[in-house]
Amino acid sequence: MKARIKFRKYGVMKYIGHLDVMRYFQKAMRRAEIPIAFTQGFSPHMIMSFANPLGVGLTSDGEYFDIELKEPISSEDAVRQLNEAMVDGMEVVSFVQIPDEKKATGMAIIEAADYLSIPKKEGILFSNEDLASFLSQTEILVLKQTKKSEKEVNIRPWIHKMEMRGNDIFMQVSAGSAANLKPELVIKSLLHFLCKKETETDFYYHRIENYARLEDGKLIPLDGLGTKIEG
Amino acid sequence: MRKLALSDEILLKVEKPARYIGNEVNSVMKDKEKVDIRFAMCFPDVYEIGMSHLGIQILYDMFNRREDVWCERVYSPWTDLDKIMREEKIPLFALESQDPIKEFDFLGITLQYEMCYTNILQILDLSQIPLFAKDRSEEDPIVIGGGPCAVNPEPIADFFDLFYVGEGETQYDALLEAYKENRRCGGSRKDFLQMAAKIEGIYVPQFYDAVYNEDGTLKSFVPNDPHAKEKIRRQVVVDMDKVSYPTKPVVPFIKVTQDRVVLEVMRGCIRGCRFCQAGMIYRPTREKNLETLKKYASEMLKSTGHEEISLSSLSSSDFSELKGIVTYLIDEFKGKGINISLPSLRIDAFSLDVMSKVQDIRKSSLTFAPEAGSQRMRNVINKGLTEEMILEGAGKAFEGGWNKVKLYFMLGLPTETEEDMKEIPRLADKVARRYYEIPKDKRNGKCQITFSTSFFIPKPFTPFQWAKMYTMDEYIHRAHVVNQEMKEQLNRKSLKYNWHEADVTVLEGVFARGDRRTSKVLLEAYRLGCLFDSWSEQFDNKKWMQAFENTGTDIAFYTMRERGKKELFPWDFIDAGVTKSFLYREWERAMRGEVTPNCREKCSACGAMCYEGGVCFEGKN
Ligand code: SF4
Numbered sequence: 081m082k083a084r085i086k087f088r089k090y091g092v093m094k095y096i097g098h099l100d101v102m103r104y105f106q107k108a109m110r111r112a113e114i115p116i117a118f119t120q121g122f123s124p125h126m127i128m129s130f131a132n133p134l135g136v137g138l139t140s141d142g143e144y145f146d147i148e149l150k151e152p153i154s155s156e157d158a159v160r161q162l163n164e165a166m167v168d169g170m171e172v173v174s175f176v177q178i179p180d181e182k183k184a185t186g187m188a189i190i191e192a193a194d195y196l197s198i199p200k201k202e203g204i205l206f207s208n209e210d211l212a213s214f215l216s217q218t219e220i221l222v223l224k225q226t227k228k229s230e231k232e233v234n235i236r237p238w239i240h241k242m243e244m245r246g247n248d249i250f251m252q253v254s255a256g257s258a259a260n261l262k263p264e265l266v267i268k269s270l271l272h273f274l275c276k277k278e279t280e281t282d283f284y285y286h287r288i289e290n291y292a293r294l295e296d297g298k299l300i301p302l303d304g305l306g307t308k309i310e311g
Numbered sequence: 312m313r314k315l316a317l318s319d320e321i322l323l324k325v326e327k328p329a330r331y332i333g334n335e336v337n338s339v340m341k342d343k344e345k346v347d348i349r350f351a352m353c354f355p356d357v358y359e360i361g362m363s364h365l366g367i368q369i370l371y372d373m374f375n376r377r378e379d380v381w382c383e384r385v386y387s388p389w390t391d392l393d394k395i396m397r398e399e400k401i402p403l404f405a406l407e408s409q410d411p412i413k414e415f416d417f418l419g420i421t422l423q424y425e426m427c428y429t430n431i432l433q434i435l436d437l438s439q440i441p442l443f444a445k446d447r448s449e450e451d452p453i454v455i456g457g458g459p460c461a462v463n464p465e466p467i468a469d470f471f472d473l474f475y476v477g478e479g480e481t482q483y484d485a486l487l488e489a490y491k492e493n494r495r496c497g498g499s500r501k502d503f504l505q506m507a508a509k510i511e512g513i514y515v516p517q518f519y520d521a522v523y524n525e526d527g528t529l530k531s532f533v534p535n536d537p538h539a540k541e542k543i544r545r546q547v548v549v550d551m552d553k554v555s556y557p558t559k560p561v562v563p564f565i566k567v568t569q570d571r572v573v574l575e576v577m578r579g580c581i582r583g584c585r586f587c588q589a590g591m592i593y594r595p596t597r598e599k600n601l602e603t604l605k606k607y608a609s610e611m612l613k614s615t616g617h618e619e620i621s622l623s624s625l626s627s628s629d630f631s632e633l634k635g636i637v638t639y640l641i642d643e644f645k646g647k648g649i650n651i652s653l654p655s656l657r658i659d660a661f662s663l664d665v666m667s668k669v670q671d672i673r674k675s676s677l678t679f680a681p682e683a684g685s686q687r688m689r690n691v692i693n694k695g696l697t698e699e700m701i702l703e704g705a706g707k708a709f710e711g712g713w714n715k716v717k718l719y720f721m722l723g724l725p726t727e728t729e730e731d732m733k734e735i736p737r738l739a740d741k742v743a744r745r746y747y748e749i750p751k752d753k754r755n756g757k758c759q760i761t762f763s764t765s766f767f768i769p770k771p772f773t774p775f776q777w778a779k780m781y782t783m784d785e786y787i788h789r790a791h792v793v794n795q796e797m798k799e800q801l802n803r804k805s806l807k808y809n810w811h812e813a814d815v816t817v818l819e820g821v822f823a824r825g826d827r828r829t830s831k832v833l834l835e836a837y838r839l840g841c842l843f844d845s846w847s848e849q850f851d852n853k854k855w856m857q858a859f860e861n862t863g864t865d866i867a868f869y870t871m872r873e874r875g876k877k878e879l880f881p882w883d884f885i886d887a888g889v890t891k892s893f894l895y896r897e898w899e900r901a902m903r904g905e906v907t908p909n910c911r912e913k914c915s916a917c918g919a920m921c922y923e924g925g926v927c928f929e930g931k932n
Contacts, residue, residue: 092315095328100564107336107562107616118648122671126648137323165616167334168313200319284319 081149083158086174086303090139093169098133104170105145111165114158117148131302132190132255132290135262140287142194144302146178154311176306190256192240192299194288195263197249204278206249206270211242214273222269235261235269242266255290316404316411317392325392329565330358333384333406336562337614339371340407341381347491349415350374350382351405351452354423355430356845361386362561363569365623366458367421370479372557380487383407384561385418387430388437390843396437403437412438416490418452420471422460425822426815426845428467431456432837435470442834444472444517449500453490461514462545462592463771463882466825466833468516472500473507476885477546478578480554482512505538512546514885515539521827521881527868529826529879545592545887549924551578551599558610562617571619571652572611574604576636580625581910581926583917584682585693585901586721588770589625591894592887594917595925596910601632605639612649620644621652628657629911637665645669655680658704663711673755676715677708683724684734690904691726693897698738702745709746714755716742718762722789722810725767725778725901732789735762736797736806743802760802763809764793766816770823771882772889774897780820780870786813814852815844821869826881829869831862890918 089101096104106126109116118124127148134140153161158175166172183189214220220236238254238261249270253261268280291299315322315332322328343349352371354361361367367384374382383405388396396403402411412418418438420431432442435454441447444454456464457475464474475482486507493503508515518539522530534541548554556575563570579596580589608620620640624630633656640651651669655678656662666675681696683689689696705716720735739762746758766786769778781789790810797808822829836858843849859866874880876895883891893916900907907915910926920927 092313092332092334095322095332096564097329100329100566103566104564106618110616110618111336111613123650124648136328137319165336167336169334281320 081152082146082178082180083149083309084144084146084174084176084178084303084306085158085162085172086301087143088141088171088173089134089143089169090141090171091169093167094137094139097136098130101134102128102130108162108165109147112158112161114147114161115149115151115153117150132193132260134287138285138287141173142287142289142301144290152309155309156311158309174303174306175309176303177309178306188257189292189305190290190302191254191293192252192291193255194250194252194291196245196286196288197251197263197267198284198286199247200282200284202247204276204282205247206244206274208244210274211244211249211270214270215239215242217273220269220273222265224265235265239266250288313409316401316409321392321395325395326389327358327565329563330386330389331392331406333409335564336616337559338384338407338561339375339382341375343381343408343410346381347379347494348381348417348487349410350380350417350419351385351412351415352382353385353418353420353434355387355420355427355434356843357389358386358563359565359567362563362567364421364423365569365573365575366423366479368557368560368573369555370419370483371561372559373480373483373555376555377484377487379491381407383415385412385434387433387843390849393433393437393842402439403434413440413450413452415452417455419455419457419475421458422456422464422467423458424845425460425466425819426850428822428833429837429841429844431467431470432834433842436837443469445469447472447500451500453500453503459588459592462588462885462887463824464514464516465521465827465881466822466829468827469830471516472504474514474516475512475546476514476543477512478548479546480548481546482510485510486513505536508536508538508540511544514543519884523826523828527865529881532879532881532884542884542886545885547593547595547888547922547924548578548597549922551597552603556607558607559614560611562615569621570617571621571650572608572615572617573621573623574608574611574636575599575623576604576627576630576632577624579925581629582626582695583693583897583907583909583915585691585774585897586682586724586767586770588773591772591774591889591917593625594888594910594919595922595927596629597925598631601635601639604632604636605643608636608640609643612644618648619650619652622654624654627654628662634661641665641668658708660707663707667711672712673714675713676717676759676761677705677713678717678719679704680719681738682719682721683727683731684720684736684738685731687904688724688727688731688734690906691901692721692724693901693907695906695909698741701738702741705742706745706748709749709754709758712755714746714758716758716760718742718760720762720764721767722764722793723767723781723786723816725775727789729792732792733796735764735793736800736808738762739797739806739808740800740802743800743805746805747802758805759807760805761807761809763811764790765811766813768816768820768823771880772885772887772894774894774901776824776880776894777874777876777878777898779873780817782871783813783817786816812847812850814855815847815850817866817870818844818852818855821866824880825869829864832858832864835862888917888919888922893917 130145155175162172219234224233241252264280374380453472456471461474489506507513518536520535524530577598579593581596682694739760769775839854
């Protein structure tokens, strides 16, 4: 039986990188006594896979990973036991059962993610008009670093939505294995477009949610694909 | 949420920001308004090393069990952050509260190896605490040193207000009570140091004067304050089952050297190898009770979530309950996906059986530490391992499917001849030959025999404390002799030889047996930029040589002299249980190549019986 766990990462935990978050949850599973399944073989390890790793420095309200359970546990117990094993800055939000097929998990099902870009200092002001004119471009070309070379790509199709939320910039962008757009890159092009002297490092970045796409084309938060496990 | 001492910009700029944020599972948060004493516990090396140290976890837990004390941790900021903190004048802070160390009552620094001494100066400097104890004011924390190097604290004596000599479990309560008492009475820093000086095991360096002979050796070392004791008695826990153990150790976020539950099964060693300081100063051997250990193992695995557990002791094969604890760990936890990491064990039917249960035979290797290549040399160092034992053990393991062996040796031991050096690769070759005696169809490809040498460094409170060392060139020469001889061996293609750096050896030798005057070399080296000297990529021998030159300190005086029977050593004011006369007897026996039986075979009246416990009284009550 498969389960999906949604968690928040905030405060000082933003300095913990993805690999260490994985290690952290492996140990948390044991502390919380979650009946997680192990691989076979000489050195068994937990069956656990993370979706869309979050970079160091970012906070999030919508992080996910999937695990395999060797016996059922109710959603309510699992969330409570896990939260008793958490540190400040980590909170388990939901624990749901997901379908067993292979294609139901992993990076491949992710379509989009929501982010907030929060100015570190006051006085960096944008308007919805700024965003509208930025998005009215047919092409937004940026240099993307790959392992071997640099190449110019058009990121415009990957920006689904941008709007002001108070002083913060909200954006919904493509995520997952097909196209994965980092919010820093969007802000960098925006600042360039508006001829601002600030750089993308003058903002904090916060992920709000990770989405999958339903057959009818609608986006749904990853845990929306699961069902509550009753006690 | 806590406010961090470092800004977001800095934390995102430095390597591994997780080193500096605290917040780990099982780290202890308290209300600073509600405690009487704030204690900063420091391991003067980078986080990943410091967090792997059991002693710190023991003291951290022990202090925090007291309601009136909040003990926090601090480690050396890595070079990238070190630079930023100096430029921006950010004071060094503790991980838990993120408050500056200079606001604490105590700064305790553990002394695990000599090559961390410049990092002590870094810690004081970044904390904005005066480097010299004599320059500190009423506002500064009391700086305490402890750990194995505290048996010869003299090279760093000027930088510490006091040293705690011995195992932390016995006298810290008395010291903390004295601190509170002194504060209640409105006493000064000096008043406290005088109170502390009366407590057993506590050494206050500024209350002693060292006078030297014309030839540079120590003439006298006497108290200059009526509160100071003539001799400082090293502290030892008598009953290991009566002391606390950290059943909720702190779990780091980042990978550290020791990323597992560590179960200390005993202290001390019965063997009496003559080069080994730990084997002498942790006497007598004291074991923990099997049932207590089982309980700790379960509790610690539960509270940390670690996926691995290991046993800690000096010579685990000598632990009487070894079978009991290893069998318990395997039966209880192996099925739950917990790795059991075994210490290096004497090879016999039992150890081969458990090894095959917990390790992948094809990947794991056997370890032997003969320490010397020839039997003559092994008799000199009193290492009871013979060639027959090694070949027999290796043979059994080879037949069981193993094909990798690691052998550890020392070079530069007292009386070592060229023949002794050459016996090192020859022994490695004999191990390989033993492997190829197995019929081809029954063995597992080629074997891999890796043998390493480190250079021997004479340490205080060992029978070899009288021994001379060699020059750097001579050490390198000896490693070449070994390497050359390896090339002559039949199975050279199955052998691999590694040797350690020689320049660090000489420095370590100076500070291991150094006196108070060597502190100026440390200070000068630090001023010249030496830091993290135990990290080979950071170590800069040229700067060190410059520091010796600038301070007019003669390396040879500390390393190249064979000391005479009558010489007064800088550490002789410490009573570590083992007596100087026992050590000298052992030195003489070493020179005659005579082996001394271990504590269980026959007591050698080493002096440690004065602690009234442990192996000395086994089967006698
Ligand atoms: S007094 Fe005897 S038994 Fe005790 S530690 Fe010394 S040599 Fe061993």
